[in-house]
Amino acid sequence: MSAPSVLLVTRHAPYGASLARSALDAALAAAAFDRPPTLLFLGDGVLQLLPGQDASGIGTRSHRRVLDSLPLYGIDTLYVDSQALAGHDLTAADLPPGARPVDDAAIRALLAGHDHILGF
Amino acid sequence: MLPDSAFDKEGFLRELDDWSPAVAEQLAAAEGIALGAAHWEVIELLRDYYRQFESSPAMRPLVKYCALKLGPDKGKSIYLMSLFPGSPAKLGSKIAGLPKPDNCL
Amino acid sequence: MVLHTVNCPPSHPALGQCLRLLAPGDALLLLGDGVYAALAGSRAAAELAASGAALHVLDVDARAAGVLERLADGVSVCDDEGFVALTERYPRQQAWY
Incomplete structure (x- = not known):
């Protein structure tokens, strides 16, 4: 029996609350146990992907830079809400390599197609 | 030589900029x-x-990063263990003047 | 098939996201301030009805809000046991808050 698949849904901007950071911590923890989750950036969650983040002034790490390190932890499946991307005038060129924009039908399929959903 | 106060109780450098x-x-x-x-290659x-x-x-x-940057022969935990015995990520980061790695499960 | 839960009021963007992604065959449970989306005649209730998902409200929250008195057609009322039964029936859950 193969390991259960986990979809981690992250839907908040990176710095206003600790949810986005907690989602990353959960993803890294799962990856450390050889259960790398699929990540879905939904709604305001796509704002985590903005390039050019410099959080040194608010005393924390650039969220985008931590996201960029995910492939080294074995997490390489990133899906991004294309409607939210368009709403914030972001394009595929702004995304980390390997991140795939997906439409609503594809998001519904992701939600239904994983064994577990972890929401943040 | 930096004074003891430059390091935390686990021996990690408190200020990144103090490193040399x-x-x-x-x-x-x-x-x-x-x-x-x-060692220096891995510290860099x-x-x-x-x-x-x-x-x-x-x-x-x-x-993975070692394999990527230094080649497959050095991208092995046994190689890193030979340089920084015990816990290479933790020990290497300490000597490189970096914070203790989190997510060290 | 996914169980969605919503605990925020209808004006909250999370309800809009939920509506976008709700699929026929999914279930939706409204709780807390989420129960206002089940007000008969409201825009949110119409949009939910159009989703094709099975709609539920949590009884205590709907009663507290006065929504039970004017519940939209097609929304069923569930108690705590019903909530647990839903989570058993739908192993995948997405919470919108």
Whole structure:
């Protein structure tokens, strides 16, 4: 029996609350146990992907830079809400390599197609 | 030589900017390690990793990053263990003047 | 098939996201301030009805809000046991808050 698949849904901007950071911590923890989750950036969650983040002034790490390190932890499946991307005038060129924009039908399929959903 | 107050109770450097190769020698000596060229190569790599990702790597990403940057022969945990025995990610980060890696499960 | 839970009021963007992604065959449970989306005649209730998902409200929250008195057609009322039964029937859950 193969390991259960986990979809981690992250839907908040990176710095206003600790949810986005907690989602990353959960993803890294799962990856450390050889259960790398699929990540879905939904709604305001796509704002985590903005390039050019410099959080040194608010005393924390650039969220985008931590996201960029995910492939080294074995997490390489990133899906991004294309409607939210368009709403914030972001394009595929702004995304980390390997991140795939997906439409609503594809998001519904992701939600239904994983064994577990972890929401943040 | 930096005073003891420059380090936290686990021996990690408090201020990133205090680091220099001489400080690395001091940190390594405290761990009983004499730094050779192979050590320096990994220390530089750890500092590059930190500059790129703003975090110290856990073991698994460190191994992958080594494989990526230094080639498959050095991208092995056994190689890193031979340089920084015990916990290479933690010990290497310490000597490279970086914060203790979190997500070290 | 996914169980969605919503605990925020209808004006909250999370309800809009939920509506976008709700699929026929999914279930939706409204709780807390989420129960206002089940007000008969409201825009939110119409949009939910159009989703094709099975709609539920949590009884205590709907009663507290006065929504039970004017519940939209097609919304069923569930108690705590019903909530647990839903989570058993739908192993995948997405919470919108």
